Amino acid sequence: MNPERREEMISAYLDGEISVEERAQVERWLAESPELRQLHDELKALGASIQALPRHQLTQDLQAAVLRRAEQTVLAGGAARGPNASDIRPASKIPLWLRGAGWRRLAWPAVAVAAALVVMLFDAQQAPAPREVAQAPKGPTSIAARQEVPSAKLAAEAQPQTSAASPAQNSTAVAKPSAAMSRYAATPGEVAAGRELKDADTSNPQLETIVYRVSPEFLRENSLEKMLAKSQIVWSADNPADPSFGINFKERDEPAAADSLSMKAASPLGRKAYVLRVSDEQRDKILAELGAKSDQVRKIEALARSVVGAAAKRTDGDANSEEHRSEAGRAVESDKVAQKVTTIRPLRIVLEASAPESAPVAPADGKAKP
């Protein structure tokens, strides 16, 4: 047997990974050869040194981030078309514009360019131009541009337009989907860039939130979760311990209403919040299903619109906020029509349990919509 083979067997002997016959052979060599005994001792000390390396522990739980990114990946079709595990690189190492797979990689820049052309076309004819919106087509290639979108969207929605449909308004409505999508949708870029965008989901002040008052049974039996599973809707629990939890409430312009929605005041029997990733069709379907359960579920209020209204109020001072809300609502509706095909939006549903006898009672601020 050649020397290398013998030394290899000593290495395996240390690991207990040799046969009984080989073991007897190695032990004979060790008894006879000082060189092999020295090798044995050195390798043994080496192993002990590696095993003595301090253990490292994560400083943060990966659970929430993993589930969030996995959901985004599944929604974007990563499960079916994603690359092999061996090809995956850490998200932070992949250039943003290269994230995603297949045709989607080209589709988003194409949508962005098309939107930019539309804006530029109207820009040449009309003034003032919605310049913020014109920057939005950079969305898929630039985090910075993406971060500008909320203010662009809010500013555009807050324009005190009184005419029904001016060309400038049209241009905003057409161009906005790309801006809104780059903020909301699970684009290929966002899937890989989950870490950068993870807070965009629950801390997004425009995240549509619908609050329901439900029976304790409905909450206890996880009925909504069953409905979501049945409809194959991906969701995650909105963690009340998360600092971003309930940010919509804080953003609202009615402090009393915000107070009424605090967990303590409004939900002595329990409260659960879910963040769904839904298409418009899925959203409508699940809301219709909830609406059909009128014996157990009652809609209290929807909060996203009020945030838009608050933005309009902040911009225009004493102007009639109801009028602006309806303007903003129209703009949002335009968004919805334009995005209907591909957009996946986060939707937060909050369920607050109430005692059977107090189920029909309106919340303290009196804002309930029966």
Place this chain on the structure above:
Amino acid sequence: MARNRREFRPDMPRNGAIGNFSRHFRVQLIGAVVKTDGQLIDEALGGDSAAFGQLVTRYQDRLYNTLVHVVGSADAARDVAQDALVQAYVKLETFERASGFYTWLYRIAMNMAISYRRRDKPTVSVEHAREALGHEPVDRGASPTARLEQQERACQVRAALATLSEEHRAILILREIDGCAYEQIAEILDLPIGTIRSRLYRARLQLRDQLKGSFQEEAK
């Protein structure tokens, strides 16, 4: 093939300390309420993402510790661990259960870690190892001098590990840090057992040569 002297069991931390044994025993006692990997996988495949969350919690620290040694950086290890767990969830349907979930997860993570290392080769030095790993866990019970020596030795070993090829380092870490049997290493790295045996031997020789002086003294 003889039975491995350190059996690799995800629910039983190695090193055999009393505390670890006690923890293991407790896990066995309450085993009736602790769900197995298989049960959690079934639930996750049925749409319960929280079940996969439990798997993440169960394995993230061990996976992370291994990856720190393989990629040589705490930040990169966290990235790779997260990516591997995401990928495992997304591809969960393809897990055939021929091996343990942890072995399968390791296969994904090791592929990513080896790719990462090939792409981003770090500078090899004791100082670099110290900086990349950030705060170094140390034995609080040891004297200050012993702690310093312990840290110094750990940095030397890490720097020496960083000089190995990706394949050799991964095999050595899986064997010495995780206590994997050759068969499991072969599954994780998709290599024949004979190759594992010979590569492990070569990896040890290379590492010994890197650390020759100190280990010769220790062996005496």
